[in-house]
Amino acid sequence: MEIKDVINTIIKWDCIENLRKLPDECVDLIFADPPYFMQTDWVLLRTDGSKFNWVEDEWDKFSWYNEYDNFCYQRLKECKRIMKKDASIWVIGSFQNIYRIWFIMQNLWFWILNDVIWDKPNAAPNFSWTRLQNSHETLLWCTKSEKSKYTFNYKTMKHLNGWRQEKSVWNIWICIWPERLKDENWVKVHSTQKPEALLFNVITASSKPWDIVLDPFFWTGTTWAIAKRTGRNYIWLEREDKYIKAAEERLSKIEVEHNEVNDLELEVKPPKVPMDLLIKTWYLSIWDKLCDRSWTEIGTVNEKWYVDDWEDTLSIHKMSAKHLWLTNNNWRDYFRVFKNWNLISIDSLRYKYIEENK
Amino acid sequence: MEIKDVINTIIKWDCIENLRKLPDECVDLIFADPPYFMQTDWVLLRTDGSKFNWVEDEWDKFSWYNEYDNFCYQRLKECKRIMKKDASIWVIGSFQNIYRIWFIMQNLWFWILNDVIWDKPNAAPNFSWTRLQNSHETLLWCTKSEKSKYTFNYKTMKHLNGWRQEKSVWNIWICIWPERLKDENWVKVHSTQKPEALLFNVITASSKPWDIVLDPFFWTGTTWAIAKRTGRNYIWLEREDKYIKAAEERLSKIEVEHNEVNDLELEVKPPKVPMDLLIKTWYLSIWDKLCDRSWTEIGTVNEKWYVDDWEDTLSIHKMSAKHLWLTNNNWRDYFRVFKNWNLISIDSLRYKYIEENK
DNA sequence: CATTGATATGAATCCTACG
């Protein structure tokens, strides 16, 4: 089976068997929403006597931890296999399952980047008064290995968060009508439909346009709806007809939206301005005297862009480290140059270079 | 060793050996703050060249996962032994360790009630644009077994939360000066001092006045400061002199505060006044007509304190269930009695009985 | 005295291209 056969189409199949048919290292992002394993054999009543519609679907009936562990292990193992080298995976769960899941994932040598809390301001209340209202779920954001050069769109997320860096706690409303899918009898199609805002955050934070996104569990297609809208590709594994029908209808209404967020226009990396460039362009001259910020003379820049003090010739980092009594130093703002009767930091020369050479 | 020898005093000892000396089933509440097993073996400098100080203490050094797992397992096992039958335990951690901790606790057959997120609005930022800012920690609230009749002060927590149900996400500031303890050189005494607000929530939610509170790890005594102030007893295990000194000084300044929260005055349970008592004392009469809240007559109370409708004789719960088309019902407020030309709920008769027969 | 600006700091698996 090849990627071109499965991309951007809906294919009805059983999850695990066909996951196994996908080629190695073929997807960039996985969003996995395994069943939650809630052990609710009892009927939970509201205090007014009406029945609370709990998760009671057939897929949530696992009689043993072992069975659940094995279920997740098999799928997560396949996920790891089909992930590209630098892909990342998000797994969502609650206290009933997420701790077991991360234990399984650690055994598979996934590497965790963050555990993210989905804080639900409008979560269902606790009717029994016996515990705290369970108002959050947990997402694990992991890479295939410690060495992965994963995608993280820092600036885009910062932009979406009012220009402050995005935190590990996300305040997002749970899915309600009209976003919530209902069937012809006005019954919700799926008991754990995830809100679009959550998937939007996941996809925006950790994927690029044209990346291939996969959801290995068989839900309502929120993942693919957002993947399509944000201009990502998707592989769609779906098992049950009723879900396929709802999702197809939903997807047909969605068009790709091009904008600065979806197209990652904010992710321009700042240019690096190395010492030799500053010297070549005469922002810094060989034999310029370097001082620290209190006008103490340290040394001069030589023709190899190293710094000479009275006894050593060292890289700019090693030299600042030496004078700070450290073994290494990355303090970019340590050195000053005497120019126009002022002390100017090398960093400000870099900014000047960038400003004047746009 | 007996409880009377260790209660409300500071005892210098090595943690695990002396935990083993405590008798079985002697504490009501445990707050455990194990080392987080941070694997930070590099140096991070701020942009001004200063060093970012994170946890580098010896107590967080473990050779590998199994050593850490064993460390936690030994202590949590002892915790379970010394917990009273209905005691509960809170364990705090972050993604580096909390998933391993819960795996260990599941193997010890602890029963989880909630995982609580401590959302830190003023957490340290992420300096390097590589991940989301890690702005939370996780607490696991567990009982010794599924059958525990643990303490949960629902109404008190609701009161503290603006009369809304307390959630599983707590927004609490990290501990800063002046709350943060400093030594004579103005250096923080401990790298991981927990804020008092967090401990206050834990103790208030899950313990009663005079309960015995234990913290099996050797920190700055925030747990005991709050335990003392809220009128709980404590057992204090401490290892290092510098921590003992700081904590003793801190504790000497604290006095028990009596108020409606600490004394749980809001936790008045709905009165348990059985039907027969209401009838014996003439708050309710045999043959009184029972209605629902819309004046529809349901039936009458008979001499055996059951309810007769036109066809059945059932307990008060089964009867309300029948009329609500349910298999069972615990809605205490369903039935009304026609008295003085008003409909009065049976519950309000119970309150009246309690009020007039104190 | 009020306001402003510089400085300090907190349980964080926190860089990357090149040779």
Added chain:
DNA sequence: ACGTAGGATTCATATCAAT
């Protein structure tokens, strides 16, 4: 793969000095 050198970066809050 690994070592090395060079370059880029943070948020909320509190304190304290300066204006």
